Amino acid sequence: MPLEPIVELQSQRLKLRPVAERDLQDLLEINGDPEVTRFLPYPAWQSLDDGAGWLGRMEALAAAGTGQQLVLVRKADSKVVGTLLLFRFDEPSGRVEMGFVLGRPWWRQGLMAEAVEAVCAHVFSAMSLRRVEAEVNPANAASNRLLKRAGFTHEGTLRKRWVAKGEAYDTHFYGCLAEDWAAR
Ligand SMILES: CC(C)(COP(=O)(O)OP(=O)(O)OC[C@H]1O[C@@H](n2cnc3c(N)ncnc32)[C@H](O)[C@@H]1OP(=O)(O)O)[C@@H](O)C(=O)NCCC(=O)NCCS
Known part of the structure; x- marks a missing residue:
C-alpha cells in the first residue's frame, strides 16, 4: 500500500497541503537562500528550472507511494513559507522519515x-504509523532543538554518513514512536 496522501492539515497559523507548480516562485525565495540550504544536501536554487527539477523528483516520490511533499501556507496571507517532506515510507514497519x-x-x-506537531498528530492517529524518523546534522542547532522539543529522541549518531557540498558529515538520528507521542 502506498503512503496515504494528505489532502490538507491545519495548525493555528498554517495550512499544510501538497506542493503544486504554482508554489515554485515562493519556494525559489526560500530555497534560493544559501543560509536556508546550508545543512541541506542540495545547493541553493539558482532559478525556477532548479525548482521544476525538484518538483519532478517530489512528484516521482508521490507516484511511487513512498513520500509526499507538503507546503506550509500562512493562513494570514496565503504565502508559502516552507516545506515538510514525508519520505522513505516503509509500510510493513509503519515507518516514515520527515524533513x-x-x-x-x-x-x-x-x-x-x-507544522511538525500537526503532521505527527495526523501520522500517528489517522494514518496509524508506528514511527517517524529524522536525520539532522549535529551543527544544525535549530533543527536538533525543534525535534527534541517536539518529543523526538536522539537515538544515536552515525559518523560521516553523508557527503554533500564536498564535505563528509555526521548525522544525528531521531525517532518518535506512536507511544512516545501519546505519552507527551
Ligand atoms: C530548522 C528550522 C525548520 C526551524 O524552524 P523554526 O520555525 O525557526 O523553529 P522554531 O521557531 O519552532 O524553533 C525550534 C526551537 O529551536 C530554537 N532555535 C531556532 N533557531 C535556532 C538557532 N539558529 N540556534 C539555536 N536554536 C534555535 C528555537 O528557539 C526553538 O527552541 P525553543 O522551543 O526552546 O524556544 C529552520 O531553522 C530552517 O528551515 N532551517 C533551514 C533548513 C533546515 O536546516 N532544515 C532542517 C534539516 S534537518
Missing part, C-alpha cells in the same frame, strides 16, 4: 514546530 525547510524571514517564530 523540513522554512524560509529565513520566518525562522524562530515557532512555525515549524506547529
